[in-house]
Amino acid sequence: MHPVSSMASLSRQPLDRHAAILCDLDGCLISGDRVYDGARAFAARNEDRLWIVSNNSADTAETLSARLHRLALPIAPERIVLAGEQTLRRLALAHPGAAIAMHAEAPLVALAHDLGLVVGESAPACILLARQTRFDLNSLGRLVAQLESGAPLHVANLDRTHPGPDGYPVPETGALLAALRACRPDVAFRSIGKPAPDLIDIALERAGATRGDALFIGDNPETDGLAARAAGVAFIHIEAPGALPASDGRATC
Ligand SMILES: [Mg+2]
Known part of the structure; x- marks a missing residue:
């Protein structure tokens, strides 16, 4: 694990040796309808190898992509893998x-x-x-x-x-x-959300990338970090900056 202080610092780092960059969403790129510092620069810099892997279970890739476009963070639906x-x-x-x-x-x-x-x-x-x-x-x-x-x-x-x-x-x-x-304290259930490796495997298949070529970026070691470990993918832990300012100077919805 390689802790990095923020998305802002990560957006300035070359990640060129990774063919596929998989990134969590909430706590990494956005929080609600606010975009973290550096997230737009990070997404633009790595546009052709960025895949969103999120436990979001309220949106589809289509509806989430539309929301991200309104936040001036354009990411295509086919690059979004949601739990x-x-x-x-x-x-x-x-x-x-x-x-x-x-x-x-x-x-x-x-x-x-x-x-x-x-x-x-x-x-x-x-x-x-x-x-x-x-x-x-x-x-x-x-x-x-x-x-x-x-x-x-x-x-x-x-x-x-x-x-x-x-x-x-x-x-x-x-x-x-x-x-x-x-x-029902003993209720049985199944889940493919992180920390299970399934979503990472789906993203790797779409990217045509091997585990050794990929990097996973997340803010939660207990979900993102364990999923990356289970999938055999390198992991960078970034820390969410906490409360965001009311406006970051860009359009929100
Ligand atoms: Mg998160």
Whole structure:
């Protein structure tokens, strides 16, 4: 591990020996709708070998790419690998045309329809728990009931929080899982989000890069660092700068 103080300093470093640069998103390039110092320069400098590997489970690559464009941080959808979307795509391959119970935001529900899955709560073949801001006690009750069907639970990512732009932690999918575990302490589930190596493997396959040619950059040793280790990829740990100024002088949405 090679600690680096910030994205700003990393943006000035040559990383030329790496054919593929894989980078986490929240806490590395952005926080909410604010862009960290150096992130735009870093993305521009490494544009042709940069791949975003994120535990984001609220967006698809398409919706996230559109949001990043509005933040003047243009990254193409095909260069974005997200935990929620990739979980859904794997479920669609494993259970073509099946019923799926989803606790997720609209972009993932729309993608499920596009992939031919039948979204509903009746006799699901599988259950997906992703980041959903309107998840409440009624949602939790429905999830507990759905699990009684015996359908396997897939949790997009296990992060309890991600860094917020004001320096406060933002609740994540793992916080919803913690609520479920308060009701069902021994609930079984699967997750391909970091620290599992699956998302890194997908990015490497898209990049056509070997593990030895790649570098992973992340702010969380417990997810990013362990995923890089599991995938056999070099890792740089950067420290999120904490609270960001109200405006960094560029357009935000
Ligand atoms: Mg992060």
